[in-house]
Amino acid sequence: MNAPSVLVVDDNDDNRKLALRMLQVISVAAADQAANAQECLDAIAARSYDCILMDISMPEVSGVDLCKVVRNMPGFASVRIVACTAHAGAHDKQRFLEAGFNDVLTKPFLIADLKRAIWPGA
C-alpha cells in the first residue's frame, strides 16, 4: 500500500495541528483537516481519503455519530476510519469498534502508534 491520504477531524485546533505534524513525520500522501462534522462531510465529498482520523468528543455531532453517518454513505463502507480519543475506559474501545471504527488510538499516542493505526500494512 502506498502512503495514504488522511483527513483529520477534530474540533480542537491544537490537536489538529499536532496530528498534522505527526502525519508529516510519517510522510503520508496528503493530510487535510476538518473542524466539525459538516467540514468533514464537505471534505470527503470533495475528494477521497484512504483514512479518516476522527476525534470522538466534538460538539453538535460526536465522532461516534459522524462515523456511523460516513460509514453508511455510498462508497465509504471500506474506508479506514480511526478513532482518536482520550476515553480510555474499559468498554470504550469496544464501543467505538462497534460504531464502525476500524481502530482506536487512545491519547496520548506516539507517532509510531499513529502510523500503525492509519497505515497497518506499512
Added chain:
Amino acid sequence: MQNPAKNISLVSFAKGLLTFLLVATVIGGYFFFQKDARQQAVARAQENLQSIAYALSVHVDGTLEQADHIGRVMRHHYVTGKDYAADARAVYAELDTKLYPQLGIIDAKGMSIFGTLPDFKPLDLSDRKHFRVHADGKGADVLFVSAPVLGRASKKLSLQLSRPINSKDGKFLGVTVVSINPEEFTGVYRKLLLKNGIIALNGFDGINRIRVDSTGFNFGNDISNTPWFKSATEKEQGFVSTLSSIDGVNRLTAFRRVGERNLFVTVGAPYAEIEPNYLAGYHIVLPWITAFIVIALLTLYGMSLNLQNLNTRLENVNQQLVQNVDLANEATAIKSQFLASVSHELRTPLHGILGHAELLSLEDLPVDAKNSVSTIFQSANHLLNITNQLLDIAKSKSGEQQLDFLDVEIRTAVMEVIALHQSTAQQRGGTITCTIDDSVPSLLNTDVTALKRILHNLVDNGLKFSKAAPVQVDVSRNGEFIRFAVTDSGVGISPKNQKKLFVNYVQVHEFETREVGGTGLGLALTRSLVELLGGNIGVQSSVGKGSTFWFNLPLGIRPAGQHGVGS
C-alpha cells in the same frame, strides 16, 4: 424480606387474643368458683341449720312431753278426788322453777282454783286462750301450747301448756296449766345462731309461739299468709327462704315438725352471713390473684414491647447495614467514575505535551535543548503512567477490567518492557539485565497488556530504588507456572512493611524517606492484575540488600492445555 408491619399486626393480634383469653379465664373462673363456693356455703349452712332445728325440735318435744306429763298427773289427782293441791305442790317442789314458773288448775267456769305461786289468789281466766280452746273444744283431749302470755299472777311471760279435765262421762271440768319460761326454752339455741339468725316455734294454726332473734323476742304473729308457711307445714322437715315481715331480713330457714305435734320449729340464718363466711377466703385471695394477673400481663406486654423494640432495632441496624453497603457501593462507583474522568481530562493535555515532545526530539537541537525535551517527555510519560494506574484502579474496582487471553510470546513481551526502561536505566547510570531460562516455553496464554503492565510496574519500581545499581529480570519455569522476578539492589523493605506493600494507596515508610514518589497504587494494582491473570505475587527482601518482587502466571489456563506449554 418479610413485611415487618404484617408481623407486628400479627403479634398485636396474638397478644390481644392472649390477653382476652387470660382475662376471660380469670373472670369466668372467679364466677365459677364463686358460684361453686356459694353452693357449698349454702349446703353447709343447710346442714348446720337442720341440725339445730332437729335438736330444737327434739328438745321442744321432750320439754312439752315432760310438761304434759306433769299436767296429766295433776289432772289424775284432781279427778280421783285426792288432795290434789298437796300432791301438785309436792311435784312442783321437785321441778326446775326457772323452767316451770308455776302449775295451776282452772275450773269449768274459767276461775283459777289452784296455783303453785306462794301468794296464789283465784283469778278469772275464762277469756284466756289456753282455757277457751278446751272449753270450746268439744272435750277433745289434746295438749294446747299457747303463745307466751304475761302471767296475771306471775307478771312474767310464759307459755301456757293446757289439757282439759274431763269426767268419766265426758263432762268438762276444767283445765290443767303448766307454765314454761320461754327464755329457758330457747336460750341454748340462740347461742348457736349466727348474727341476725332466728329460731322460732310455730303452730300449724299459723300463729308463732316464740320467735327469738338478736334484737329480742316476740310472739303471737300470724305467719299463715307468708309464702313459705304452706311449704313448711306440708313436710316433716326441709328448707325455705324466708323474707321476714318483721325485720326484713332474707334468710335461709330450716323447718322441722316437733314430734307428732301440730308445731314446728324454724331455724334461720341470713344469706348475707352465710355467703360471706364461706366466700371470705376468695375475697382475700381475689385481690392477690388479680394483682398477679395484672403483673403477669404487664410483664408479658413489657416483654413483647422489649422484643418489639429489639426487632425494631435489629431492623434499623439491618436497614443501616443495607444503606451502608449501598453507600459503599455508591462511593466506589463515584470514585471509579471520578478516576475515569480525571484520567480522561489528563490525557488530552498529556497528548499535547508528549506529542510535541516527541516531535521536538526528532529535530536537530542543541544538546541542552535535546535533554530538556527528553525530560519533558519522561516527565509527561510519568504522569501518563500515574494516570493509567488511576484508570486501571477504577477499572479493577468497577470490575471493568477487560482481558484478552491470547498466546503471547513471552520473550518478546519481556524484552519490549525492558527496552522501554533501558534509556531510563542508562540515564541513572544503571542497567537492566535479563535472564530467560531455556525451560520457559515460547508462548504463554495470557493477556499481553496486563502482563506488560505488571512487568512495567515492577521494573519501574526496581529502577527507582536501585538508582545506579543494576536491576535483574529473571524468567523461569516453576512447575505449572512461569515465574517472573525483578530484583533490585536497593534499600530493601522490612518484614513489617512488606505486608503493606500490595495495599491500595499505602506507601511504606522507606519510600517516603527515600523521596521516591508514587501514588501507592502501583503494587496494589500489580497485585490485582496478577490475580486477574490467575497468578500470585510476592516479595523477598532484606533491609540494606535489596528486594526481589516475583509473580507466577499459570501455563495454559485458557484454553486449558491447548496453548502455552512446550517451546
